[in-house]
Amino acid sequence: MFSSALNIAPANALVSEQYHYAYKQQLKVLENYTAGLRRLNVADSIKRLLYPFLPKRLQKEESFPVLFYLSYGSAEATGSSGFVINDLLNPYRIDQYKYGMLAAHEAFHAVVSIAFQQNLKPNIDYNTAEFSLLYFLEIISEEGIADLIDKPLLLQKRSPLYKEVSAMVANDETLAVASIKKLDSLLSHAYNNALALQPYTSFSALANAFGKNGGHIPGRFMGNVIKKGGMLSANLERVENPITFIEAYNKTASLSPKKYPVF
Ligand SMILES: [Zn+2]
Numbered sequence: 203m204f205s206s207a208l209n210i211a212p213a214n215a216l217v218s219e220q221y222h223y224a225y226k227q228q229l230k231v232l233e234n235y236t237a238g239l240r241r242l243n244v245a246d247s248i249k250r251l252l253y254p255f256l257p258k259r260l261q262k263e264e265s266f267p268v269l270f271y272l273s274y275g276s277a278e279a280t281g282s283s284g285f286v287i288n289d290l291l292n293p294y295r296i297d298q299y300k301y302g303m304l305a306a307h308e309a310f311h312a313v314v315s316i317a318f319q320q321n322l323k324p325n326i327d328y329n330t331a332e333f334s335l336l337y338f339l340e341i342i343s344e345e346g347i348a349d350l351i352d353k354p355l356l357l358q359k360r361s362p363l364y365k366e367v368s369a370m371v372a373n374d375e376t377l378a379v380a381s382i383k384k385l386d387s388l389l390s391h392a393y394n395n396a397l398a399l400q401p402y403t404s405f406s407a408l409a410n411a412f413g414k415n416g417g418h419i420p421g422r423f424m425g426n427v428i429k430k431g432g433m434l435s436a437n438l439e440r441v442e443n444p445i446t447f448i449e450a451y452n453k454t455a456s457l458s459p460k461k462y463p464v465f
Contacts, residue, residue, distance in 0.1 A: 221276055225291055235294045236271060245269065247302030252309050255347055257439050260313050267312035269305060281308025282315045299362050303352050310348040315340075317442035331399035335392070336444070338408040341417035343447030346425030349418060350434070371422070377414060378423030379463055385412045385420070386465045424451040431457060 215223065225232065245266065253261045267286045274289030286308040293304045318340050326333060356367040391398035402408045413419055428434050431454025440446045448465050455462040
């Protein structure tokens with residue numbers, strides 16, 4: 203069921219062309235899938251997967267994001283500031299396995315990013331290196347929790363993305379440990395001298411130098427350490443605060459026999 207039509211496009215087709223080809227091949231099933239999203243109430247499935255990772259105050263109908271399903275052009279999804287945009291083919295493949303799971307990860311971003319924004323001081327200057335740093339830490343902490351929603355399920359043997367996701371996380375610990383040490387060094391320098399942030403005034407400069415995959419590294423590793431250390435539910439109370447995520451990581455990592463680095 204998941205061996206989608208991706209491989210039947212002409213062999214010399216570009217990846218994006220193959221993806222469009224797969225859409226064309228599966229147009230009928232995608233139409234049925236789209237109709238089913240309402241009928242089967244995908245929002246309910248998303249809430250079941252999402253709410254264990256949100257505090258009660260954010261489990262409200264008015265906080266729940268608007269969901270868009272459309273032809274995105276590549277196997278992607280994104281969520282922020284109250285909305286989730288899904289590429290149609292990608293969640294179709296994943297929803298056959300766990301209905302609403304991809305959107306649940308993105309819905310977490312959509313809900314928590316608004317809560318984060320609401321906690322910022324009024325009139326904050328978004329163009330400063332300090333804000334970029336805070337935002338980078340926020341994305342690390344969001345990915346750290348959001349990846350606990352879908353990755354453990356995608357890493358089960360019967361998952362349609364078992365191979366892809368297993369390969370993706372294979373070096374998580376090594377990469378995250380290196381990234382945490384580097385980021386900690388930046389934070390220490392910046393604490394003593396604000397100029398230390400000058401080479402990294404944008405989010406992308408920070409994300410490229412101190413993380414990978416848009417903050418999934420080191421976030422996913424940190425979230426797993428927190429969960430294994432039994433501190434996840436305590437952290438969820440202030441889930442939109444990246445500093446509590448780092449503190450929870452520090453506590454659990456320092457108790458771990460593995461001697462993981464802390465901030
Ligand atoms: Zn994410």
